[in-house]
Amino acid sequence: MKKNKSFVPPGDVFLLTAAILFLMPVLYMAAAMFFSEADMYTFYIHPTSGKTLHLIPHHLSLKQFGSLFLAETDFLASLSRSVLYAFGISFLRTVLAVSAGYAAAFYSFPLKKIFLGCCLTLMFIPPLAMQVPEYILLRFLGLLGKEWSLFLIYAVHPVSICIMIYAFSRIPSETGEAAALDGCGSLRCLWSVLLPQGGYAVYLLFMLSFIDVWNMIEGPMVFLQDPDLYPLAILLPDIMKKHPYAAPVFGCMFVCIPLLLYAACRESLAVYVWKEVGMYETEME
Amino acid sequence: MKMSKRRIRRSFTGLIFALPAMAAVAFIGVLPMLYTVLNSFSGGLSMEVFVGWENYRQLFASAAFQLGIRNTAVFYLTVLPMMVLLPLLLAAAVCSCKAVRHTLESLFFIPSVIPSASLLWFVDILCGDTGVLNSILVKMGQNPINFFAGIPAIVLLHCMFLYRYGGYNFFLYLIAFAGISKEQYETASINGAGRLQIFRLVELPQITPTILLCTAFSVMNGYSIYREAYLIGGAYPDTSLYLLQHFLNNSFRNLSYGKLCSAASVILSLCVFSIMIAFFILNRRKKRYEKE
Numbered sequence: 148m149k150k151n152k153s154f155v156p157p158g159d160v161f162l163l164t165a166a167i168l169f170l171m172p173v174l175y176m177a178a179a180m181f182f183s184e185a186d187m188y189t190f191y192i193h194p195t196s197g198k199t200l201h202l203i204p205h206h207l208s209l210k211q212f213g214s215l216f217l218a219e220t221d222f223l224a225s226l227s228r229s230v231l232y233a234f235g236i237s238f239l240r241t242v243l244a245v246s247a248g249y250a251a252a253f254y255s256f257p258l259k260k261i262f263l264g265c266c267l268t269l270m271f272i273p274p275l276a277m278q279v280p281e282y283i284l285l286r287f288l289g290l291l292g293k294e295w296s297l298f299l300i301y302a303v304h305p306v307s308i309c310i311m312i313y314a315f316s317r318i319p320s321e322t323g324e325a326a327a328l329d330g331c332g333s334l335r336c337l338w339s340v341l342l343p344q345g346g347y348a349v350y351l352l353f354m355l356s357f358i359d360v361w362n363m364i365e366g367p368m369v370f371l372q373d374p375d376l377y378p379l380a381i382l383l384p385d386i387m388k389k390h391p392y393a394a395p396v397f398g399c400m401f402v403c404i405p406l407l408l409y410a411a412c413r414e415s416l417a418v419y420v421w422k423e424v425g426m427y428e429t430e431m432e
Numbered sequence: 433m434k435m436s437k438r439r440i441r442r443s444f445t446g447l448i449f450a451l452p453a454m455a456a457v458a459f460i461g462v463l464p465m466l467y468t469v470l471n472s473f474s475g476g477l478s479m480e481v482f483v484g485w486e487n488y489r490q491l492f493a494s495a496a497f498q499l500g501i502r503n504t505a506v507f508y509l510t511v512l513p514m515m516v517l518l519p520l521l522l523a524a525a526v527c528s529c530k531a532v533r534h535t536l537e538s539l540f541f542i543p544s545v546i547p548s549a550s551l552l553w554f555v556d557i558l559c560g561d562t563g564v565l566n567s568i569l570v571k572m573g574q575n576p577i578n579f580f581a582g583i584p585a586i587v588l589l590h591c592m593f594l595y596r597y598g599g600y601n602f603f604l605y606l607i608a609f610a611g612i613s614k615e616q617y618e619t620a621s622i623n624g625a626g627r628l629q630i631f632r633l634v635e636l637p638q639i640t641p642t643i644l645l646c647t648a649f650s651v652m653n654g655y656s657i658y659r660e661a662y663l664i665g666g667a668y669p670d671t672s673l674y675l676l677q678h679f680l681n682n683s684f685r686n687l688s689y690g691k692l693c694s695a696a697s698v699i700l701s702l703c704v705f706s707i708m709i710a711f712f713i714l715n716r717r718k719k720r721y722e723k724e
Contacts, residue, residue, distance in 0.1 A: 156529070156531070158525070158528065158529065159529045159530075159531050159532050162525055162526060162529055162532070162536055163532055163535070163536065163539075166535075166536050166539035166540055167539070169539065169540060169542075169543060169595075170539060170542060170543070171554075172546070172551055172554035172555075173542075173546060173550075175554060175557070176550070176553060176554060191557055194562065196567070197562050197563075197564070197566065197567025197568075197570060197571075198557050198560070198562055198563050198564050198567060199564060199567065200557065200558075200564055243452055243453045243456060244453070246449045246450070246452060246453060247449070247450050247452075247453030247454070249449055250445075250446045250447070250448075250449035250450035250453075251446075251450065253446070254442055254443065254445060254446025254447075254449070254450075255442075255443060255446060256443050256444075256446035256447040256450055257443065257447060258454065259446070259450070262450065262453075262454050262457065265457050265458075265461065265462050266457060269457065269461045269462070269465070270652065271648075271651070271652065271701075271704050271705060272461075272465060272701050272704075273655045273677075273697070273701065273704065274655055275655065275658065275677050275680045275681065275697070276468065276680065276697030276698075276701050277461075277464050277465065277468065277697070278680065278681075278684055278697075279467075279468060279471065279684060279697065280463070280464030280465070280467040280468050280471070281460070281464055282684070283467070284459075284460070284463075284464060299460065300460060302456060302460075303453075303456040303457055303460040303461055305457065305461065306652070308453055308457075333445045333449070337449075358544070358545055358547075361547055362547050362548060362549070362656070362659060363659075364658075364659045364662055364663075365658055365659070365662070365677070365681060368681075369681070369684065379549070380547060380548075380549045380659075383549040383550070383552075384549060384552055384663060387552065387553055394553045395553060398549075398550040398552075398553045399550070401547055401549060401550045402546055402547060402550045405545045405546070405547065406542070406545055406546075408545075409541075409542070409545045413538060
């Protein structure tokens, strides 16, 4: 049967439409960033006959961006706190997971089985179920109400450890042995030989950790107890309510950092898919 | 048997690399878990008084706990099948697209990256008292609906959960579908199998382990639904949105309920454990049955 190459199947068109509809919340929010105050009031805040969705403004305006710098919203300070928490905790999680994953995949050491068993068990314990003892532990350490409490509690992430063990165990053990024969020390072998091969998993892990921490609400509320230390995820709804005119710009700024990170890690996600099925090398050739 | 020097050295190196994570898991994971279990059986401010099952008795008598556990159970029972099936169907459909497959993969995964707090603005525009949906209802001559209470709130919570976390399962299914060789598709097509038959006879048997994995991930992601429920209704939402996590968080703040909180944590952990173990046993039996 002859196939017309320029013809896009209706199934593809349908799915593409569905995918764009999926992104409508972000698209409408991004469009509303450029609405003037009058448009925002007419369409969304005090409409005369119900709210209606609009992608194109009557009057284009960049005035909403000015609200980001208002001292009373404290938006930028909260955003920078969120960035600090998300980057710091994700970095710690990744370092701990890479180190433990490397050890578990390539070495046998005392208590290894117990350690792996604990990681698997802890994966299924709801984080909220651990709040009471974590709170007591932090109080004992004198870290309650301090930013460091979040770093300590959230750095331990059994799922991340399991992801790295899995990623490293996919690399043939001969790779590490060959590097050792060539005089590589353990640290150098990890840094120069294994990490380049398992790097895609590190990016993936960092991105997933970042998104997780970026969204955290319950932990900071309990452990920080001070709104001046809260990340933006907790404060954003209040900021949006106080400044309804600039709500889209606040929402978009909060979305754009994880989105940028996703864009940077997207290639690693694709590599992850292909590595999983052992097709990466042939595809690349 | 004497261990060789090399083996001891390797064992020591492994321990050095694993030690930070081991210490962290022990102090931040295992010890708090044990403390929670012990705390649930004790009375008073510290753990010196053993009260047996008293905390559990009080817990099950608490109306808030009953409401929380009922809503959480309903949420899991209804959302899990959707979380497993919808991304599966979507991934199967995307895999059959040739021209725009990679674009679709990215577009469908993006919602997983979007923070729930940002979605709130759109949710309010869409579902608020004077929102788009209510405007449509009024224009059709119907009464407006409060989307933040009762059954509409539960539906909204389900939609937000599917939107926010469905992408992870979609991604896992993509990996599973990519693992099926082209030859199998070609053989099935030559033998006259249609798209549905290929899905049922070729794809579905090979992605069964991924379905289990997605179920496990969905259960874990379900813990985070508190975030969405909190953003919709705050710490004390409408009774339809009151989850076990609300009970845990609110009773935790009230020191007199600290013991109840521990007991609730143990109950929640046990429930999740039982579900996961049941899944793993079923999967193992299925594999054994298939081998035979």
